[in-house]
Amino acid sequence: xxxxxxxxxxxxxxxxxxxxxxxxxxxxxxxxxxxxxxxxxxxxxxxxxxxxxxxxxxxxxxxxxxxxxxxxxxxxxxxxxxxxxxxxxxxxxxxxxxxxxxxxxxxxxxxxxxxxxxxxxxxxxxxxxxxxxxxxxxxxxxxxxxxxxxxxxxxxxxxxxxxxxxxxxxxxxxxxxxxxxxxxxxxxxxxxxxxxxxxxxxxxxxxxxxxxxxxxxxxxxxxxxxxxxxxxxxxxxxxxxxxxxxxxxxxxxxxxxxxxxxxxxxxxxxxxxxxxxxxxxxxxxxxxxxxxxxxxxxxxxxxxxxxxxxxxxxxxxxxxxxxxxxxxxxxxxxxxxxxxxxxxxxxxxxxxxxxxxxxxxxxxxxxxxxxxxxxxxxxxxxxxxxxxxxxxxxxxxxxxxxxxxxxxxxxxxxxxxxxxxxxxxxxxxxxxxxxxxxxxxxxxxxxxxxxxxxxxxxxxxxxxxxxxxxxxxxxxxxxxxxxxxxxxxxxxxxxxxxxxxxxxxxxxxxxxxxxxxxxxxxxxxxxxx
Numbered sequence: 001x002x003x004x005x006x007x008x009x010x011x012x013x014x015x016x017x018x019x020x021x022x023x024x025x026x027x028x029x030x031x032x033x034x035x036x037x038x039x040x041x042x043x044x045x046x047x048x049x050x051x052x053x054x055x056x057x058x059x060x061x062x063x064x065x066x067x068x069x070x071x072x073x074x075x076x077x078x079x080x081x082x083x084x085x086x087x088x089x090x091x092x093x094x095x096x097x098x099x100x101x102x103x104x105x106x107x108x109x110x111x112x113x114x115x116x117x118x119x120x121x122x123x124x125x126x127x128x129x130x131x132x133x134x135x136x137x138x139x140x141x142x143x144x145x146x147x148x149x150x151x152x153x154x155x156x157x158x159x160x161x162x163x164x165x166x167x168x169x170x171x172x173x174x175x176x177x178x179x180x181x182x183x184x185x186x187x188x189x190x191x192x193x194x195x196x197x198x199x200x201x202x203x204x205x206x207x208x209x210x211x212x213x214x215x216x217x218x219x220x221x222x223x224x225x226x227x228x229x230x231x232x233x234x235x236x237x238x239x240x241x242x243x244x245x246x247x248x249x250x251x252x253x254x255x256x257x258x259x260x261x262x263x264x265x266x267x268x269x270x271x272x273x274x275x276x277x278x279x280x281x282x283x284x285x286x287x288x289x290x291x292x293x294x295x296x297x298x299x300x301x302x303x304x305x306x307x308x309x310x311x312x313x314x315x316x317x318x319x320x321x322x323x324x325x326x327x328x329x330x331x332x333x334x335x336x337x338x339x340x341x342x343x344x345x346x347x348x349x350x351x352x353x354x355x356x357x358x359x360x361x362x363x364x365x366x367x368x369x370x371x372x373x374x375x376x377x378x379x380x381x382x383x384x385x386x387x388x389x390x391x392x393x394x395x396x397x398x399x400x401x402x403x404x405x406x407x408x409x410x411x412x413x414x415x416x417x418x419x420x421x422x423x424x425x426x427x428x429x430x431x432x433x434x435x436x437x438x439x440x441x442x443x444x445x446x447x448x449x450x451x452x453x454x455x456x457x458x459x460x461x462x463x464x465x466x467x468x469x470x471x472x473x474x475x476x477x478x479x480x481x482x483x484x485x486x487x488x489x490x491x492x493x494x495x496x497x498x499x500x501x502x503x504x505x506x507x508x509x510x511x512x513x514x515x516x517x518x519x520x521x522x523x524x525x526x527x528x529x
Contacts, residue, residue, distance in 0.1 A: 028134065044134065044147070058162075064090075072162065072175075092118075100190060114218075120146075128219070128231075148174070152259075156246065173259075176202075184274055201287075204230065208315075212302060229315075232258075240330055260286075268358055288314070296386055296399075308414075316342070324414060344370075352442060364470075372398070380470060400426075428454075488512070 022031045023038040027045040032038040040062045043049065049059035051066040055073045060066040068090045071077065077087035079094035083101045088094040096118055099105070105115035107122035111129045116122040124146050127133070133143035135150035139157045144150045152174055155161070161171035163178035167185045172178045180202050183189070189199035191206035195213045200206040208230045211217065217227035219234035223241045228234040236258060239245070245255035247262035251269045256262040264286045267273070273283035275290040279297045284290040292314055295301070301311035303318035307325045312318040320342040323329065329339035331346035335353045340346040348370050351357070357367035359374035363381045368374040376398045379385070385395035387402035391409045396402040404426045407413070413423035415430040419437045424430040432454055435441070441451035443458035447465045452458040460482045463469070469479035471486040475493045480486040488510030491497070497507035499514040508514040 047138065056162075112218075181274075187278075204232070209302075212304075316344075320345075355446075372400075485510075 022033065023035050024031050025038060025041055025045075027042070030041060032041065043061040049061050051060040051063050052058070053060075053066060053069055053073075055070070058069060060069060071089035077089050079088040079091050080086070081088075081094060081097055081101075083098070086097060088097060099117040105117050107116045107119050108114070109116075109122060109125055109129075111126070114125060116125060127145040133145050135144040135147050136142070137144075137150060137153055137157075139154070142153060144153065155173040161173050163172040163175050164170070165172075165178060165181055165185075167182070170181065172181065183201040189201050191200040191203050192198070193200075193206060193209055193213075195210070198209065200209065211229035217229050219228040219231050220226070221228075221234060221237055221241075223238070226237060228237060239257040245257050247256040247259050248254070249256075249262060249265055249269075251266070254265060256265060267285040273285050275284040275287050276282070277284075277290060277293055277297075279294070282293060284293060295313040301313050303312040303315050304310070305312075305318060305321055305325075307322070310321065312321060323341040329341050331340040331343050332338070333340075333346060333349055333353075335350070338349065340349060351369040357369050359368040359371050360366070361368075361374060361377055361381075363378070366377065368377060379397040385397050387396040387399050388394070389396075389402060389405055389409075391406070394405060396405065407425040413425050415424040415427050416422070417424075417430060417433055417437075419434070422433065424433060435453045441453050443452040443455050444450070445452075445458060445461055445465075447462070450461060452461065463481040469481050471480040471483050472478070473480075473486060473489055473493075475490070478489060480489060491509040497509055499508040499511055500506075501508070501514060501517055503518075506517065508517065
């Protein structure tokens, strides 16, 4: 069908259908009460976009979309909220915002009874029940449940980022991403939980949080019937089955399953850390890392395990923990077939095969396979110990070490060996133990080919080749290859002798001195026996 360009003058009024008269789409059968609504809808199928922006040349299917778009260029926000005086570019956005104040949800789902603030949200929700995906990409044929997802997807092909931040000039593919970004500058958290009063920068984060209180998991995977609290988690899970990674890094060509993962990865190249902690000013590359960090100040652990009642600071940590109970390991390494409970663990494992070390220390230039190791390493330079034990006030450089230490007080050993049923206080000790049964030595020295059961043993060994001695004695400046040797040395300054020989009662500052002493006192008659 040949498209006709219309002038941007007032459109002629079409009388509403009377009685039971309806206007039907010949392509998909959808019905409308007014003929001009049908015409607007038909452009989804034809691809016709007769309304052009005179500033940037962008085209739109309906005039109201053009008018809303033009507000980006003019900065005009003619619709004002009477409660908080916030302004909006279009009336529908104002009405949606006003329902935050009123709590009104006038649109109800006939299938499950769920209520929504907007009709478009209801229609989008109903596609979960019907499976309908009416919006198709002209370049690759991929289908989407809503037009905004199609437009967002199309920008992968075009690279377009039409939304600019006035404060830092950063650009975004979507308006909602710009608005969310602007809250970094303003600190605004307009979405409040009615149960606990917690505030959020975006509605999706509030909805996800509310599921903690309700336990609701409305999003189901069609392949394995696993359920999720939010649609993004379902979409992320579905990529496990498809293996699709549609987002590519222009610098290193690495691919990702989600756009947010690509954006987070790109900050490794740029060094950008846009998320700042309000308490200590520390900066982070992504919001989730800042939220996780903030819980070190508040002590909050909002995610609870239904089986053992254990609580966690992050949802992903809870999900990974729950797999201890279920035994599920959904992430597989294509190189060696090993399976893992979490995607991050798989990615960390894959670096054993690739040798990739993308995280670099700004002080000494040392590289690491994952960010947590870099952060832990950086504390060697700073001496920072963020994590404190509530029982004995001992401090640690990382949360994992604190959790491991706390089990000394509780006696908890949640990790069990499937072969001999021996239990351990931490997962790494279990993995190390399991290698007794398998004989596996997955960590190889690139210089001499020697293999090790643990990565820490490999690192210690590699320092023989490099001559590196990163552990310094604060009293005399002497340097050591590993932390244990430093601790042993420091006891020579304090006079502490914790290692006791049970045969003669002599004490030593370190275990190696005790072993040397024991070997020197072995009699030939003892060896003969």
